[in-house]
Amino acid sequence: MVARGRISLAEAIRNGEIFYTERLRDYLLSCKKCFRCSSICPSNVDYDLIIQTMLNDLANHIGIWFIPRIIFRVVLTRRWLFNFFLKTASIFQRIIPLKQRGAMRHLPFALMGGRWIPPLAKKPALDKWHSSRTKTNTAKMRVGFFVGCLTNYVYPDIADAVVETLTHLGVEVIVPEEQLCCGIPANSLGDFRTARKLAEINSRVFESENLDYIVTACATCGRALRKDYSRTLNDPCQIFAKKLYDVSEFIEKYLPYTIKPLKTKITYHDPCHLYWGQNISKQPRNILKLSADFHEMDTPERCCGGGGVFNLLHYDLSMKIAEYKAKAIENSKAEAVATGCPGCRLQIEDILATKGSKVSCTHTIQVLRDALLKNP
CATH class of the missing domain: 3.40.50.1860 (Rossmann fold)
Incomplete structure (x- = not known):
């Protein structure tokens, strides 16, 4: 259930040593799709392409679960x-x-x-x-x-x-x-x-x-x-x-601006799909440093545990991953944590609510908007 293990499963499928089963689907869907392994791989292995190809082939061989299939093909497209x-x-x-x-x-x-x-x-x-x-x-x-x-x-x-x-x-x-x-x-x-x-x-x-x-x-x-x-x-x-x-x-x-910073103490969580998936990390920090009292948390690029489908299917594990994020946020002494992904915001609000934390979660663009338009 690590990247190398799933690549070995892909090789075994290709060689006819194993077959597409629900158990294999579970191994594949336990991947959070954070893109970290692809980003740091010294051999530039496109792990995401390998996993996506396996998921597509698995769906062709044993199908997609009934309720998600109806939602995807009937609801999402309308x-x-x-x-x-x-x-x-x-x-x-x-x-x-x-x-x-x-x-x-x-x-x-x-x-x-x-x-x-x-x-x-x-x-x-x-x-x-x-x-x-x-x-x-x-x-x-x-x-x-x-x-x-x-x-x-x-x-x-x-x-x-x-x-x-x-x-x-x-x-x-x-x-x-x-x-x-x-x-x-x-x-x-x-x-x-x-x-x-x-x-x-x-x-x-x-x-x-x-x-x-x-x-x-x-x-x-x-x-x-x-x-x-x-x-x-x-x-x-x-x-x-x-x-x-x-x-x-x-x-x-593209958009230069002048701004009076908010007094709010803000920290920042790097969404995996920005940090690892698109190599975007400096830009939101530049905005937050100009817009508020910025405090960096420990290992801000560490995954919050959300992961979309992963969170739905492996909720307990997802929340265990989120525990570390909650501690890092609290240790930053910030009043609010900003992020660049509504999915991360959902996950962070969930874990902070579980902890009874008073730290709020917001989006980077909301902090900038407040500094631009609501800060006299």
């Missing part, structure tokens, strides 16, 4: 249906008396494992921003915003900060209503057919807008759009991927 299910869940969340801990709420009907997550948004980010083209006569450029599912349905406050910050810095922000999931959940279980369909739709939607650039505030979406789409669509010159930036990377490269 925004109206996705909205319907999530809005229905949001209503149930408000009317059913549920046990609470801090600002978190239990969703036993939506997720496995008894975890705690914030309430679903009453109004998704796309519903709020899709028709709001922040066009001005002095706009420097046209920038598309890829929102992502978790930001859209759970953390629309992140989307608010992206649009408000970019608009303040003189950018025309376009939020296409037709955009869909980036495809990572489908890819994680080997559903290449759905992942390709989502990639085709998202590429077409954004390329039709005649954009100068595209930004996202989700490390996982950014890694998928920038790295995976070229492979999924078999197009190494894919226009979509070439225009894509993480929002912190984009601001640091």
Whole structure:
């Protein structure tokens, strides 16, 4: 269940020594997909490609679990249906008396494992921003915003900060209503057919807008759009991927600003899909150092244990990994921890709530927005 072990399994499959089974699927899905092994491998082994190929082949041989298959192929590819299910869940969340801990709420009907997550948004980010083209006569450029599912349905406050910050810095922000999931959940279980369909739709939607650039505030979406789409669509010159930036990377490269820092003590957690997956670490720190009282935690690049599907299937192990992150955050003496991924924010809020911690979790762009617009 380490990288070398799974590579050995791939070799055994290729040589006909073992076969595709549910046990093999469990070994593959116990990988957090953090990309650290690929990033530090002295031989430049593309471990991610090996694992993804095995997942795709496994799905072809023994299929994809029934419920995920229905969700991927029926729900994810239809925004109206996705909205319907999530809005229905949001209503149930408000009317059913549920046990609470801090600002978190239990969703036993939506997720496995008894975890705690914030309430679903009453109004998704796309519903709020899709028709709001922040066009001005002095706009420097046209920038598309890829929102992502978790930001859209759970953390629309992140989307608010992206649009408000970019608009303040003189950018025309376009939020296409037709955009869909980036495809990572489908890819994680080997559903290449759905992942390709989502990639085709998202590429077409954004390329039709005649954009100068595209930004996202989700490390996982950014890694998928920038790295995976070229492979999924078999197009190494894919226009979509070439225009894509993480929002912190984009601001640091193209948008100079002056700012009065907040007095809040902030630390930073490196999302794996930014740090290892896209080699982005200096840009968010530069923003935080200018925007607040920055305090570095110990080993900030260490994984929080989220990992998407890994967190759903191996929740107890996921939370054991998160224990170290919680201690590092507390030891930093910061009042808040910023990160560049809503998935990491979800995981960190979960572990901090479990610990009864008073440290809040936010996104880097929210800290910048507050320093720019809310700090007199």
